[in-house]
Amino acid sequence: MEIKKKEIWFTLSKDVYISFNSPEKLLLYNTSNGKFLVVTNSKCIELINKVYEPSNLGVVDIETIELDSNILDFLDKATSSGIGLTTKKSVCPNKPINLLPILNLQNDIEKLKLNGKEHLMGHYIADYLTSLNIFITTDCKQNCEYCDSYFKQTLFCTKSTEQQYIKIETLQKIFSQSASTNVNKINILGGNIMLYPQWDMLIDLLKKQSFDFHLWINLVNITDYSFFTNIPFHKEILVNCPVDIERLKKIISFAETQNDVTFNFIIENENVYEGVVNLIDEYKHLKYKLIPFYNGSNIDFFKTNVFMEESDILSDLIEMRIIFRNQKLNANFFGQLTFLVDGQVRANMNTLPIGYFPDKSILELTYEELIQNTIWRKVRDGDTCTTCMYRFLCPPPGNLETVLDKQNLCHIKP
Secondary structure, three states: OHHHHOOEEEEEOOOEEEEOOOOOOEEEEEOOOOOEEEEOOHHHHHHHHHHOOHHHOOEEEHHHOOOOHHHHHHHHHHHHOOOEEEEEOOOOOOOOOOOOOOOOOOOOHHHHHOOOHHHHOOHHHHHHOOEEEEEOEOOOOOOOOOHHHHHHHOOOOOOOOOOOEOOHHHHHHHHHHHOOOOOOEEEEEOOOHHHOOOHHHHHHHHHOOOOEEEEEEEHHHOOOHHHHHOOOOEEEEEEOOOOOHHHHHHHHHHHOOOOOEEEEEEEOOHHHHHHHHHHHHHOOOOOEEEEEOOOOOOHHHHHHHOOEOHHHHOOOOOOHHHHHHHHHOOOOOOOEEEEOOOOEEEOOOOOOOOEEOOOOOHHHHHHHHHHHOOOOOOOOOOHHHHOOOOOOOOOOOOHHHHHHOOOOOEOOOO
């Protein structure tokens, strides 16, 4: 084995991410091929730390390392997986330099805050905003059991006893100000949006915009199939229990001839899941999403079907940019604002309002979220996750963590 001769330089691939979160073990993950090593031997950990010492410039002279079976085994596994790289001194007599990847954001919000509001409110702040959720009405005639819970876990309709709606003039202001941002997708929700009192004016207004509108409608509110299918925007059908199968299949029969309908199935237990899977098998071209929903008494369903194992986290290749992103922002919510009928604007339905529209402009509201950080930059920084080596390989925290009052949705013990 060439490594035994010791006359080599050792470094790590530029594609390797190392998790230093766990105090007793390191995770070395190759973002180019998905291979990984978990290192627990203290001498091997010391070798890896030497690679990161500034004086070594990313390269270690193996002649300075006391080799034993653990070191040799590590070097062999590291090089065979593309995690570690070796170069013979006979080929490269002068010590090479290896610039290892580090996270350094030029537009890091914490850095920009140091320069004051005027600097942060520069023209590029508009680039941060990418999508809007607008609840245009609270009116609905249905009485869904979990009406006050669905919208806290996913995009979903909800109603209130006090019937309110956003006026057309306010919507015009939202769209006008959004035109100078990076907003592309706009979700329109209710209540029952088809009870919006200025419906015809709403459709005309939407037609004049260049945004990608998605209109969210609960299955139970669809009675006029012709009216529904003629809505000239992408339609998101919300399907929660109990399901009217006959109505659902009728809607599907209409949707099969169109390309602008997505079905969002709320999944509370295995029986519902199996029923939806059978439906999907029957209608092969159906566009759909499966959304697990916590109803207060189905935690066992979540532990079995939603909580992750190590194999789930590592099943798909995770790019370096995703890992770096997870260290700085929450991809589940970053760039989103939600407008409510009473003027409140939130970055998430489980957080406090960041302001009111039109009292504050969309750019000012974006600034408020960047500074207040109610959700956009919330990462896995709870006690449970900070010592876990999978901390930034995991998806960022979502609504379920908030609803379940749990920092992580996994079975992993750091």
